Amino acid sequence: MSERRPRILSGVQPSGELHLGNYFGAIAQHVRLQDEGDAFYFIADYHALTTVHDAERLAALTRDVAATYLALGLDPQKATFFRQSDVPEVHELTWMLECVTGMGLLERAHSYKDKVAKGIHPSVGLFTYPALMASDILIYQADLVPVGQDQVQHIEMCQDMAQSFNSRFGRRERDAEGVERVVGPLKRPEYKLSPTPKVPGTDGQKMSKSYGNTIPIFASGKRLKKAVNSIVTDSRDPKREPLDPDACNAFAIYALLHDEDEVAALAEQYRRAPEVGFLGYGVTKKAIIERMQERFGPARERYEALKRPGSELDDVLREGALRARAVARETIAACRQATGLGPLLSA
Ligand code: ADP
Ligand code: TRP
Numbered sequence: 001m002s003e004r005r006p007r008i009l010s011g012v013q014p015s016g017e018l019h020l021g022n023y024f025g026a027i028a029q030h031v032r033l034q035d036e037g038d039a040f041y042f043i044a045d046y047h048a049l050t051t052v053h054d055a056e057r058l059a060a061l062t063r064d065v066a067a068t069y070l071a072l073g074l075d076p077q078k079a080t081f082f083r084q085s086d087v088p089e090v091h092e093l094t095w096m097l098e099c100v101t102g103m104g105l106l107e108r109a110h111s112y113k114d115k116v117a118k119g120i121h122p123s124v125g126l127f128t129y130p131a132l133m134a135s136d137i138l139i140y141q142a143d144l145v146p147v148g149q150d151q152v153q154h155i156e157m158c159q160d161m162a163q164s165f166n167s168r169f170g171r172r173e174r175d176a177e178g179v180e181r182v183v184g185p186l187k188r189p190e191y192k193l194s195p196t197p198k199v200p201g202t203d204g205q206k207m208s209k210s211y212g213n214t215i216p217i218f219a220s221g222k223r224l225k226k227a228v229n230s231i232v233t234d235s236r237d238p239k240r241e242p243l244d245p246d247a248c249n250a251f252a253i254y255a256l257l258h259d260e261d262e263v264a265a266l267a268e269q270y271r272r273a274p275e276v277g278f279l280g281y282g283v284t285k286k287a288i289i290e291r292m293q294e295r296f297g298p299a300r301e302r303y304e305a306l307k308r309p310g311s312e313l314d315d316v317l318r319e320g321a322l323r324a325r326a327v328a329r330e331t332i333a334a335c336r337q338a339t340g341l342g343p344l345l346s347a
Helices: 020-033 053-072 090-098 103-107 110-117 124-139 148-168 223-231 249-257 260-271 281-307 311-339
Strands: 007-012 037-042 080-083 144-147 171-174 181-184 190-193
Touching: 007 020, 020 037, 020 053, 020 144, 020 249, 020 281, 037 311, 053 080, 053 144, 053 311, 080 144, 080 311, 090 124, 090 148, 090 181, 090 311, 103 124, 103 148, 110 124, 110 148, 124 148, 124 311, 144 148, 144 281, 148 181, 223 281, 249 260, 249 281, 260 281
Parallel strands: 007 037, 007 144, 037 080, 144 190
Antiparallel strands: 171 181
16 A cells, blocks of 8 residues: 655745745755655745735735745645635634634744744734644644744644644544544644754844845845845954854855865865965855855746746646645544534535
8 A cells, every 4th residue: 555645834924035044944945845745835925914014015025935936946746835825714723723722832932922022013913823823734734844943833832732622622542452542633743844944144143034134045246245245254363363164154154055075175264264374254255145146046037037927826826726725625624523513504
């Protein structure tokens, strides 16, 4: 009997221009995993409503995220790619999950506290964000959720919510040994961290759209130069003393874009800076700019074309939504049944 391929699922918010942190923490891994399982990826536009309150901007950013993924290798023949809001059934499951989730669980969310500390309005939507995220995952019966470090607590909350729902509404069954277990309609997912789950920004904090410390994936020319040149480095003088590669943000970003030998060679130059006449951080920054142009330049043209109205992007998202919606409806039907809400009236 052939095993079902694992369902891999992740979402990205259209809340700003995608950057190297998103690329190395999420996109690169998502594209790789489309060959290893039945991948579902979506643009989390409902989630972005917690922070983006401008209709034109939300629509433009949604298109931008979709074009970025497709230009960087997401293949709609392999992965189901869609907009979160094209499957409104996700809110029905969110409500069911909220009814089995204690306030205490949501009150412990780091991400809510961090966002409020950064000045984001503490709306009810921002507070219940993890329940919608859990529903995103559970409604598609995901096995594996590839994310960056910052999302791990949200996945753990999702595991808790699946467990609470199943234990309240699941059926009690005895296995062959007579041991009782509960079989519920929701599948417990696991998370998968990318090999680079925490990419530093130009100021050394986590790179994030909301910290203004990003290097956008498709920046070019002066804008790219300006972003890379703003990477904070320390004040050591390479003519007088050795530099420490591990203490350098520019080195950390260089390491993401270069192979092992190149990274080892640059580390050696840092450590022997005065001896070998290393010219300092400017060298590292110039190499970052060159490598970004090589790596992302060719995809940039495709990205620009995909963003234009009438490109194939609309068809891709429509097809993806149809496939995703069919799966979502099955889960909703099972959950309505389990809770006693019962089947929807047919029209
Ligand atoms: P941002 O912090 O810029 O708003 P998101 O929260 O939209 O980014 O994150 C989208 C995806 O990118 C998530 O899977 C997240 O874990 C990952 N990600 C974001 N920033 C980084 C980073 N600096 N390093 C690694 N992964 C990141
Ligand atoms: N909260 C995630 C982020 O900010 C985006 C997201 C929404 C998500 N729903 C998801 C990620 C479901 C993984 C699975 O990055």
